[in-house]
Amino acid sequence: MKIEPKENIPLSSYSTMRLGGPARYLLEITSPFEIEPALKWAEEKNLDVMMIGQGSNIVWNDAGFDGLILVNKIMGLEMQDNEYQAFAVIGGGEPWDSVVARIVDANLSGVEHLSLIPGTAGATPVQNVGAYGREIADVLVCVQAYDRQANKMVILSKTECDFSYRKSRFNTVDKNRFFITSVTLALSHDNPMPPFYPALEAFLKSHNITQHTAKNIRQAVIEVRNSKLPDPAKVANCGSFFANPIIDNMQLDSLVEQYPGIPRWEIDSDNTKISAAWMLEQLKLKGYHEPNTGMAIWDKHSLVLVNENAPNTASLLAFRDAIVKKVEEKFGVTLQQEPELI
Ligand SMILES: Cc1cc2nc3c(=O)[nH]c(=O)nc-3n(C[C@H](O)[C@H](O)[C@H](O)COP(=O)(O)OP(=O)(O)OC[C@H]3O[C@@H](n4cnc5c(N)ncnc54)[C@H](O)[C@@H]3O)c2cc1C
Structure with missing residues (x-):
């Protein structure tokens, strides 16, 4: 089977955040039988390979992907x-x-x-x-x-x-x-x-x-x-950008002492999940627009970061880091990113 990937394809079209550099090679796969020859083709060139779907959980770096992206288009x-x-x-x-x-x-x-x-x-x-x-x-x-x-x-x-x-x-x-x-x-x-x-x-x-x-x-x-939630076809976003942090009992006790109203869900006897959205709302970040980076927080859901007109992924990451810092300073909790950064 002849493998003919496209070259130098902007990955911003393969992420609902619509940011990121190019893929060196990209191939849409419509049958499982195409996988093995594609992998062999990449191996001969010593390239990394990954499979993606619609990129609704991926943020691509500005450097892009120096390998072969297989886009899964296997239907049925x-x-x-x-x-x-x-x-x-x-x-x-x-x-x-x-x-x-x-x-x-x-x-x-x-x-x-x-x-x-x-x-x-x-x-x-x-x-x-x-x-x-x-x-x-x-x-x-x-x-x-x-x-x-x-x-x-x-x-x-x-x-x-x-x-x-x-x-x-x-x-x-x-x-x-x-x-x-x-x-x-x-x-x-x-x-x-x-x-x-x-x-x-x-x-x-x-x-x-x-x-x-x-x-x-x-x-x-x-x-x-x-x-x-914003419709990713109209507003560039990757859904919830931050996961709800899971913290241990010691950290929970000190947090609840200061903030008795923090929404929380017990995971097991040692760990509790706390609401990241609530923390961002306390910081008045819901609906916050940041002109320097072109990023914003969705006004109806504080975990959703939206790309209004960010020039690149570096701007998104600067926006993300500023939010993480604010949450750390006020609550002593480090937010983790949910979508994968590749
Ligand atoms: C507005 C919005 C709302 C969302 N709401 C939710 C929600 O409620 N719950 C939730 O769980 N998620 C949610 N998400 C996240 C996202 O929809 C899911 O993670 C979804 O499953 C990603 O699918 P995708 O095809 O876009 O995968 P991609 O983003 O393309 O890929 C995600 C990861 O999966 C891997 N992958 C993709 N396809 C394959 C495959 N066929 N074989 C092996 N690996 C593969 C990729 O390599 C990558 O590591 C939301 C996202 C958005 C934008």
Whole structure:
């Protein structure tokens, strides 16, 4: 198979933050069979290779990527549905929200809470995408992937993916080892069951929605998300830019003494997750525009950094660093970036 990647392609077109330098080579992959020849081609040239989806969780450095980027465009959605069980096998390059829409239209449930999450189906296991109290690990059966260590296609069961909160082996110990070509999900004929996440519950109550069908839950999720999050097709952003910090009991006690109102969620007996959004709001940063960098914080969601007219990634990073410093100075907590910087 002849591999003909494009050369010197601006990666700003492959990130919803719309910043970053060029990829030395870039190739859109439409079939799993293209992966092996592409890897061989890159190996001969001694180039790094990585696979991406829509770049909704990537910030590219200004230097770009001095290797080969494979953009996953492997399509297909096959549903197997009988009276008792329903499964969907989804090509890794399928736009995730269109997958959710088709599953919900088929009167199946399981992914409706994950409506409107940008990106591809193949990227959902990477950070175990989640929203409104549900995550892809809840429905994932297995992934099919090209294993760059074994040099062959493999099937990894859900257990083998090693999922935890926004983590899997794909973004930790085995980063860049597996190129995910398809995901298989187990779906349900039953309606989604309460209790629902507070923001969703409040929306359902205030709109008098008592029928908890997958369609109604999807619609509610879409409306709640649209009221808070910018549409990456219109406003350049990568969703939540900062993760909620997880701190130990000692740090928690001293923080709560000073700020009793800080929203927090116990993870286990030793660790607690605290609200990064709340800290930024205390610093009056919600809706803050910074003309020097061309960056801003979204006025309806303080964790979302938006690129209004930043000239480059360095400007975004300067803006990020200034925010991290302010939070450190006031709360003694260091915010971690959620999207990957490559
Ligand atoms: C407005 C907005 C809202 C968001 N809301 C949420 C949310 O509610 N919950 C949530 O979890 N995330 C959210 N995100 C983050 C993002 O949507 C997810 O991380 C998404 O899964 C990224 O998909 P992608 O195709 O764009 O992946 P990319 O950004 O292209 O890639 C992300 C990482 O996955 C790797 N990768 C991608 N595809 C593959 C593949 N096929 N095989 C192997 N590795 C791969 C890449 O190498 C990279 O390391 C949001 C983002 C935005 C912009």
